[in-house]
Amino acid sequence: MPSRILCTGLLFLLTGCATYATPGGAAKMATLGASAVDQNNATEGGVADAMAKKPLASFPAAVAIVRVQSPGYRSYTAQGWGTGQYSIITTRDVEAQTDMDKLQQLPMIRGLAPLNRLVLPEQLQSDHELRVGAAKLHADMLLIYTLDTTFSDVSRATPLSVVTLGIGPTKRMRIMCTASAALMDTRSGYVYGLAEATKEHEELQNAWKTDDEIDRTRRDVEGKAFTALVSDVQKTWDDVVKEYAVPPAKVSGGTSDGSVYPTIPLR
Numbered sequence: 001m002p003s004r005i006l007c008t009g010l011l012f013l014l015t016g017c018a019t020y021a022t023p024g025g026a027a028k029m030a031t032l033g034a035s036a037v038d039q040n041n042a043t044e045g046g047v048a049d050a051m052a053k054k055p056l057a058s059f060p061a062a063v064a065i066v067r068v069q070s071p072g073y074r075s076y077t078a079q080g081w082g083t084g085q086y087s088i089i090t091t092r093d094v095e096a097q098t099d100m101d102k103l104q105q106l107p108m109i110r111g112l113a114p115l116n117r118l119v120l121p122e123q124l125q126s127d128h129e130l131r132v133g134a135a136k137l138h139a140d141m142l143l144i145y146t147l148d149t150t151f152s153d154v155s156r157a158t159p160l161s162v163v164t165l166g167i168g169p170t171k172r173m174r175i176m177c178t179a180s181a182a183l184m185d186t187r188s189g190y191v192y193g194l195a196e197a198t199k200e201h202e203e204l205q206n207a208w209k210t211d212d213e214i215d216r217t218r219r220d221v222e223g224k225a226f227t228a229l230v231s232d233v234q235k236t237w238d239d240v241v242k243e244y245a246v247p248p249a250k251v252s253g254g255t256s257d258g259s260v261y262p263t264i265p266l267r
Contacts, residue, residue, distance in 0.1 A: 018164070018210070018211070019162050019163065019164050019211075020162070020163040020208070020211040020214045020215070021162055022149070022150075022151045022159075022160060022162065022163065022218075023073065023074065023075030023076070023078075023149060023218070024069055024070045024072060024073035024074055024075065024080065025069070025070040025073070025148060026069060026070060026146040026147060026148030026149075026178075026180070027068035027069050027070055027085075027086040027087075027146045028070075028085065028086065029144070029146060029180060029182060031085045031086065031125075031126060031127075032068065032086070032126060032127040032130065032144055032182070032184075033126065033127040033182075033184065033189050033191065053185070053188045053189050053190040053191075054185075054188055054190055055185055055188070055190045055192065055244055056185055056187040056188050056190070057140035057141050057185050057186070057187070057192075057244070058140055059108045059140075059241070059244070059245040060108045060109060060110035061108060061109060061110065061139075061140040061141050062109075062110055062111040062112075062113070062137070062138060062139045062140050062141075063103075063109055063111070063112050063113075063139055063140070063141045063142070063143055064112075064113050064114070064115050064130075064133070064134035064137050064139035064141070064142045064143070064186070065103070065112060065113070065114055065115070065142075065143045065144075065145075066088055066114065066115035066130060066133075066142070066143075066144055066145075067088065067089040067090075067095075067145055067146065067147070068086045068087070068088055068089070068130075068144055068145070068146050069086065069087050069088075069089055069146055069147070070086065070087065071083065071084065071085065071086060071087055072087065073087050073089065075093070075215075075218075076211070076212075076215040076218075077091065077093035077094075077215070077219065078091040078093045079091075081117050081122075082117070082120065082121075082122055082123070082124040083122060083123055083124065084123050084124040084125045085124060085125050085126065086124055087124065088115065088116075088117070088120065088124070090114070090116045090117065093219060094147070094219050094222040094223040094226055095223070095226050096223060096226070096227065099226060099227050099230045100112070102230050102234065103143070103230060103233065106234065106237050107237075107238075107241060108241050108245050109237075111139075113137050113139060115130060115133045115134065115137070115142075119132075119133040119136045119137065120132075120133045127142075127144070127184060127189055128189075130142055130144060131184070131186050131187075131189060134186040135186055135187075139186055140185075140186055140187075141183060141184065141185060141186055141192070142183075142184045142185075142186050143181060143182075143183055143184075143233070144181065144182050144184060145179060145180065145181035145182075145226075145229065146179070146180055146181075147177055147178075147179050147222050147225065147226070148177065148178045148179075148180070149175065149176070149177040149218060149221070149222055150175070150176050150177075151163055151173065151174070151175055151218075152173070152174050152176070153171060153172075153173060153174075153205075154171075154172040154173065154174050154202060155171070155172075163205070163208075163214060164205075171204065171205040171206075172202050172203065172204055172205070173202065173203055173204070173205045173208075174200055174201070174202045175200060175201045175202075175217060175218055175221045176198065176199075176200040176221070177198065177199055177200070177221045177222045177224075177225040178196065178197070178198040178225065179196065179197050179198075179222075179225040179226050179228070179229035180194070180195070180196045180229070181194065181195040181196070181229055181232075181233055182194050182195075183195075183233070183236060183237070183240065192236075192240045192244070193236040193237075193239060193240055194236070195229055195232035195233045195235075195236045196229065196232060197225055197226075197228030197229040197231070197232050198225060198228075199221055199224040199225040199228060200221065201217060201220070201221045203217065
């Protein structure tokens with residue numbers, strides 16, 4: 001009996017001390033010129049400049065895509081690159097290929113290409129650096145998205161930066177991810193539309209025995225949030241096409257003989 005008690009105590013100490021560090025935060029989309037308030041409200045600051053921006057993209061449009069996160073972002077499966085106001089993530093650790101294919105196959109899109117460090121400076125301060133990178137790919141538009149994932153005790157409102165594993169049999173933990181996106185004109189910085197989706201998962205804290213288990217759950221929630229975001233982007237894109245697209249024969253640089261436009265491959 002004493003040995004059993006000792007073993008139980010050791011198991012409690014070993015599992016109780018195990019921790020999981022939650023990933024970094026989302027990028028501040030307002031820094032990238034993607035704030036709905038700045039685009040629409042007649043307030044001071046850069047609003048006049050934002051309202052003066054005009055849509056300049058041609059259709060069918062080539063679109064560059066990039067995921068941005070907070071400076072110094074790090075998770076178990078991805079690490080941010082770049083310094084300044086935000087970082088970029090080039091690893092597709094939660095984005096399903098089927099979702100990327102849905103974006104590629106949107107009407108009036110002639111190509112979808114990811115931005116990476118080869119076309120971007122290391123210092124990242126605003127949307128300007130991203131738009132210059134998109135211009136290097138000859139993309140008419142830029143789709144910027146970020147994932148904001150939080151871990152919290154259901155009984156508390158404050159997010160957790162560290163989750164203790166293997167204890168708290170009555171504690172319920174919540175993982176919530178909000179995926180946000182902005183569709184921007186490469187040339188002018190005009191924001192055509194915004195999209196957003198949220199997914200969450202609740203589970204007893206002691207159900208997670210290892211950091212790998214909790215991280216798999218984190219990636220699952222983020223993947224579902226991204227899938228839902230793609231659905232919202234599809235709706236936003238449909239509205240953009242209805243308002244801004246013209247028949248291919250009238251597009252600057254387009255063809256009137258029905259020939260196929262060159263495409264940007266999705267890498």
